[in-house]
Amino acid sequence: MAEAPAFFENRTFAEIRVGDTASLTRTLRAQDIRLFAAASGDVNPAHLDRDYAATDRFHGVIAHGFWGGSLISAVLGTELPGPGTVYVAQSLRFLSPVRIGDAITARVTVREKHEDRARLVLDCACLDATGELVITGQAEVLAPTEKIRRPRVLLPEIYLHERGAVWRKLVEAARALPPIRTAVVHPCNALSLAGALAAARAGLIVPVLVGPQAKIVAAARAAGESLDGVAIVDAPHSHAAAEQAVALARAGAVAALMKGALHTDEILSPALVKATGLRTERRMSHVYAFDVPHYRKHLFLTDAAVNIAPTLEEKREIVQNAIDLCRTLGIAEPRAAILSAVETVATKLGSTLDAAALCKMAERGQITCGCVDGPLAFDTAVSREAARAKGLDKGLGRAVAGDADILVTPDLVSGNMLAKQLIHLAGAEAAGLILGGRVPIVLTSRADSAEMRAASCALAQLFVHRGGSVAPAASPCAGAQQTGALA
Template identity: 45%
Template sequence: MILENHLFDELRLGQSASSTRLCTTDDLFIFAAATGNHNPLHLPGLDGDGDGQAEALVPSAFAASLVTALLGTQLPGPGIVTLAQNYRFHTRAHAGEELRTTVTVTALSPDSATLAAEVLRLPGEEPVLTGEVTVRLPLRKYRVDGSSLPGLTVRRHRHFEALLAIAAPLPPLRVAVICPETADSLGGALMAQRHTIITPILVGRNARITAAAKALGADLEGVEIIDCGSAPEAAARAVALVHEGRADAVMKGHLHTDEMLRALVDRDRGLRIGRKLTHIFVMDVPGLDHPLLVSDAAINIAPDLPTKVDIVQNAIDLAISIGIARPRVGVLSAVETVNPAIPSSLDAALLSKMAERGQITGGYVDGPLAMDNAVSLAAARTKGLTSEVAGRAEVLIVPGIDAGNMLAKQLAYLSHAESAGLVMGAKVPVILNSRSDSTMARLASCAIAAIHHARLSTTPEGDLH
């Protein structure tokens, strides 16, 4: 976008310029961060005046900044300095509404101009702002590239917030929480209970659970506690609660993952349903317009082809549960062409063909894909890749646990993503949280488990895909 200004001899009375902008919720977050104005009336999702409704009002100063932007980019354009402003604010706009800004030259002198300004809310053209502004005119001609500014990405949890909203009306999920014996592990379960996402059953050493609750200042009245003498005993008891019909899901507390997994895969008393247990990260990545699923980054170390089939199918099933109607699955390798010297490229090609032949169902599967052409349409086109998945993957299948763990942590610590975790392939969802998980990540893990359980409960097993 080329910006060009107007000098004194290029201006005339009555000359005007207009622009229209859709005000988004991201605009409000960016404006609050830039100005330090955290008035809840202007922040999406908050009730600023106590009326029970979230307002998300566009700040008056934001409307005024639209005038400043029009002056500085169009009329008179680059190089102006604002000398005076006199505005009256009439009504308030909300996030999601369009605003049209217009400035009109009303007075001129060799070094300054006065312009009438208005901001209207569309489509009804209700005035948000009217008034006038005086600017010092630029003294020399400017013609600049206005597209060189760095982009901004808002770090918020839009996808997790949407999942919490889906889970909110569902019946609370009955969850057997194994060894919630620290503040972190117990706090996450109790927090999900406060949000009515789960009804926890605390399974572990009663004295330690009670001590953790005391450290949190939490009241366990009304919460069922089943006392067990050890972590393996607690894991076995949690699995038994599922078989007894008393629990709809299992949640890992303060115990080693392998101790929990041993109970889940026990040949006689476990929860296996014929597939491998596989872990799936559901990630809310800032700037990405859909949740991103990554598998398997936590359980299967060096999966063979049959295990990868289950990894892909489990990921597809979960993606469908959270609202991705026909998931696009990119099977990752170091290259996007089949190379016999790179085993992961061979597995990726086989998985793609198996999906084509109906051995994997419910989603589009393509591979091998390198990371760039799995998630970037531009990269895919540069490499000449055209498929339903290339450049648009919603699920990423990694070659092994090293790659998966690195990818998930890179997204979390460099791209500021939040990650929820679930284990699939068992009779019920298994919620797997890390000690470093945030409040939102813990809530989202429980919400995803509740949403998936609800789909399993209402869909015949043969029709899951």
């Protein structure tokens, strides 16, 4: 395709002759249909729902009729007559559907010229690559009488992202399994309680509400929720609620914990006590699961919530926890990028030494069932272009560069910063779990929506059923089932 000129220049009424013609060709893409739907509000399932469209008269997704009409408008506004044209009337007749991949040529031909108000009548047509007419019509416009030459406007880059779609898919995968009994710790505000009850209605959990009963009832009233049939374990305050929830998990009465309206350290304090908490031989760590609009797949990040400055041995277990979670969600060989500021090992930068050691541990079977590489900077972990530019797309063990599933940060501070940047600057949505204990802990933010709380519950439910809530230090790959939940 020839490069578009840098300027628009119109053809004035005086320059135009009957029979003059202009055209443009555009190939319909799936994202064009979604963009047109977003701009127009026309969400007819014939254009957006593949399952429905397969059953209708056209047996597949088709373009909005006025997508083709908009091509005619583009020719009139940019080519003939061009800038300064005023639309007066347009008739269209739709003869054949336009499908994804069709190359459509929109053509206008001057039919009549009228001196009154510099009026033109133009025949309009849209043709497919075989020359078959798909749209015909006629336009009436007021042509410009003065010459106009303007710089061509650069269109913005547009990224299409359906918020919540991946989480709905995750919830649907979890719904096929029995709900897990979950202690919801101190659900004493409307948002945390509503999130737990929404997860229950979705068939993900059977909630056991642990906290001050009067406050839970008040929160239900504020949220407009019913507590009929929901178990409540009365506890005087948030600290006591956390202790009782941990005791329920130790006794096998619940398969998971879920954070309510309390601080993270309040739920972690009793959970991390060696004698009476939830600790196992595996280090407990947090894993974020992100849906990032500009990333081609789910992105996992660890550890941004539990381990402040993990040792090398602790990092090994943090990596393994994340790999185990990814595998229970259907990722056969998760790719873990050990992050630092550079891609080379530097003795003055301790995170690069840890990264190199973790790679060797994976090579020797101390980290299993995943592909581990590092040190990698953030850009070379997630960008194929950056990895290629730095020569990291070649050589043994470079499968991770530019294609990471898991980002392993050097410490909690850097992990927390990166997580918040993804959420607040990149528009990411995050679910998350604490793993490595007797049961997973759904660690939600106090600002999380009910939908995101349900997504975290789906992660926990899939992990309990398909991965097991207690894993050995280096679990064999054969022990993890592939669910396809994120495939």
